[in-house]
Amino acid sequence: MPDATELELTAQELRDLDAESVLDTEFHRGRAVLLVAPSKAKPVLEHLQGKGYTFLASLHGVDYYPQEPRLGVLYELLDMRRVDRISVKARVSTDAPEMDSVVDLFPGAEFPEREVYDMFGVVFRGHPDMRRILMPEDYEGYPQRRDFPVGGEPVLFTFNEQASYGKDL
Amino acid sequence: MTSLTEDYRRREESITLSSEPAGTGETHELFTLNIGPHHPSTHGVLRLLATLEGEVVRDIKPIIGYVHTGIEKTAEDKSYWKVIPVVERMDYLSYYFNAMAFCGAVETLLGIEVPPRAQYLRVLHLELNRISSHLFWLGTSALDIGAIGVFWYALREREKVVDLFEMSSGQRMHTRYFQVGGVMEDIPRGFDVKVRKFVKEMPSRADQYADLLSKNQIALERLRGTGLVDQETLLKLGVTGPLLRASGNPWDLRKAQPYCSYDHFDFKIPVGTTGDNYDRYRVRHAELYESTKIVEQALEGLPEGPFIAPDRKVALPPRHELATSMEALIHHFKLVTEGFRVPPGEAYYPVESPRGELGCFVRADGSAKPARVHMRDPSFSNLQAFAPMVRDEYLADLIATIAMLDPILGGIDR
């Protein structure tokens, strides 16, 4: 992991290139996170890719429900030469859940971006095939948002068997 | 004759029987074949829309989601302790690895140390799980390419490994053996005897599988030269694990970013040369030997000590203390009803599962339930490499490539 000072240097570099790209840095329990503005996420990733973080280990979404902006997209990058990991976090709100797709930088982002769209509703501009991947195509709602109910079925016993199951549904 | 059959006859008579390589520049019409979710050779419910030109696959589109279980959403609803069985059922052949990734992430957030005995026990079970996962892969893949005999032998070995799991934790699969802070229970008496016996006979059994498959003419013809992808494409697609190692890149998290005292053990990483299906088979087969070595070393070097972190706020106190100590009773009560609280933060913990990099991202918000659990599944990223692997290959090679890709749909769909 880059330690805290190296993280600050990286953040400073990025701020030199573009003043509003990096909003914040976090270093918690050995993990370095750069908080970037969503519109600048792609240039930041491109810069980091040039610095050596060529492997996209994970792309996933998080719902920070009570805090706005609500939907976060995290990119976990890995530098295989120096064995170094860095995370990039971008947060969008539900009113404008759009970001640029990084499929041209990391072709391995195709499926994960579809999954973030499916589960959280963040649309990635420029993605070759932006549709649902895990839920059925015509499903409504974004399941992993915090305000989506967990759902489930009532347990089937003999007394409610006839009523709820079978043709009489 | 109707015009349909006339046309067919004419086309049939015009085909010259020569051995043309696939894709000679003549375009015939493209035909979409649905290799549906229910198919004997897709390992799990994977649906493939294959666009074929004759027998040659031109494009493939995997459609997944047929076993999507909402594991990550369910995990947000349960306390940390109870998330472990939920998350274990994700990649259902490597259950200890799922639990390891999650426990590692929570331990990072809590900042607690796992005692050395627990670390060695964890490594022992992880490597046994790796052996059992590779044996199952070997059995079903050999079944797919037609070597049905290997299936029976591989499952016979797997029964032995699963017996060991049953001995240590009571369950054959999804054992809930790893807990946050260590393992649930110490190994019973007689476990080491059985493990030693297994370790002694496993290499000779692996030799038997090699005798059946490695120099077999049919296996060579089906696997050699098929499913070739170069290393750069794989790295760009985010592929890790035996697929990447078969193409020549020796990236293994156990050596590169050692976790859970893997650096105490002496083992090698099998690396392939070309990256075709045959290399993938050889890499996984060689990993059987290496994992057996690690199991032996872990057993011989097992240190004394507690098997779970002594921090009572996180791990249950031993039962005999409950009768005498009031604090132990209170801790037990709090842990069982509410669970332990984790200070706010985010952690990503990667482990090397039999299929690649399995990472667990946990976001804690200070309460007793995680706010977000995401498992980065290796098969999910490996499936993206499937399309370049089978482009311009025959349909029969597609089946062999699915087998060598080793997708586990439970992990892909979560």
Place this chain on the structure above:
Amino acid sequence: MEIRREPVRDPSDLRIRQLDARDMLQGDLEDEDLNRYVEQRVMTTTLDKAVAWARGNSFFPLTFGLACCAIEQIHIVASRVDIARFGWEAFRASPRQADLIILAGRVSIKMAPVIRRLYDQMLDPKWAISMGACCSSLGVFNNYALVPADKFMPIDVHVPGCPPRPEALAHGIIKLRAKVQLNPPPGWRERYDAVGTEELLPASTESPDISVFRPGDTAGA
């Protein structure tokens, strides 16, 4: 090691049976003796029961596994717990040739219509085993993504466990075999619209995309 030799219970019994057999073959047994002879040696049954007995011992399961329970299902095919002891080792890939579907694993909402279509394509009489907790009652995962199999298809035997041991599944299939050999009426399947087999008729036999050979049209076939 002790070898025990037991005398024949009544030494004359064996002799009587031998003489009876000789008389029967010679055609000399009469009325009472003939009845007793037949009762002792020949099993009488109705055709239904015989057919049900044969059916129960020769299931063709469908190769169908969804998730973790499929691993234990594959272990039941392997040598330690051997499904071939029951005669059920002929797993068929095509639903039209299978008469048992073992739902091994969790049924998600995307997969449910697929499973129902597979079940419809199976030939009557067909049976279903729901293996594991997830398809019987959602198991560990009571959430938006799963549906219990009872909601859309009739299940005959539920095998609990997560995952059930191969021996537990063997117990379940023994129960199913016992059920089948009693030849139960299919009445309750009507609640699920699951009587009979689904057959697809071609939409139009004149379509130029599908070449359908009509009977008698052997030239060019």
